[in-house]
Amino acid sequence: MRRLAILLTCLCALSFSGCDDSQNEFTIGTCYFVLDNSVHQDATLASAMNVNAPGVFCTITKDIVNGANCFNFTNNMGLKSRSNLNALDSRRTLILGHNNGIIVGFGTLNFPATFYAFDRECPNCFDPQAIPMRSHPLSVDSNGMATCATCKRQYNLNNDGFVATGENGKRLTRYRAQTTGPFGVISVN
Numbered sequence: 001m002r003r004l005a006i007l008l009t010c011l012c013a014l015s016f017s018g019c020d021d022s023q024n025e026f027t028i029g030t031c032y033f034v035l036d037n038s039v040h041q042d043a044t045l046a047s048a049m050n051v052n053a054p055g056v057f058c059t060i061t062k063d064i065v066n067g068a069n070c071f072n073f074t075n076n077m078g079l080k081s082r083s084n085l086n087a088l089d090s091r092r093t094l095i096l097g098h099n100n101g102i103i104v105g106f107g108t109l110n111f112p113a114t115f116y117a118f119d120r121e122c123p124n125c126f127d128p129q130a131i132p133m134r135s136h137p138l139s140v141d142s143n144g145m146a147t148c149a150t151c152k153r154q155y156n157l158n159n160d161g162f163v164a165t166g167e168n169g170k171r172l173t174r175y176r177a178q179t180t181g182p183f184g185v186i187s188v189n
Contacts, residue, residue, distance in 0.1 A: 117177030
């Protein structure tokens with residue numbers, strides 16, 4: 001009887017361990033971004049941080065313009081803006097994904113809506129170890145599809161970044177993310 005109990009315990013453990021091609025839900029270590037949009041008051045970023053407007057995604061990059069560090073915000077509905085880093089932003093360690101870019105927004109397929117943060121680089125083309133490192137940034141359309149110009153894969157931002165069209169491959173690199181609302185704090189790590 002004891003052997004049967006041990007056998008059943010082992011079988012249950014194996015059935016839950018999974019032998020499929022599952023991936024970890026989140027990536028660790030390549031992104032750290034915190035921004036208080038109550039200070040920046042950026043409408044482009046706010047559009048993607050609004051739980052009542054799922055399907056709006058904003059690409060965030062960091063740049064230097066006329067000697068000043070700034071954030072560039074571009075959403076998939078055609079809005080673009082730029083905001084200078086303030087003293088608090090400059091003191092934070094900001095790592096915007098693998099190659100200076102993340103995509104954030106609420107998906108349309110879950111209730112309540114899930115706030116997503118994805119790396120802007122194609123996970124199937126970009127290699128951070130390659131010398132020289134070559135960027136393969138994704139472009140985002142109004143339907144929430146991110147497309148790689150190199151491999152032509154399309155990723156569904158509304159559905160956890162899975163490949164929607166093109167060759168099978170890795171889903172988008174996803175980071176932990178949360179927001180306190182459109183003109184609140186966004187945190188991605």
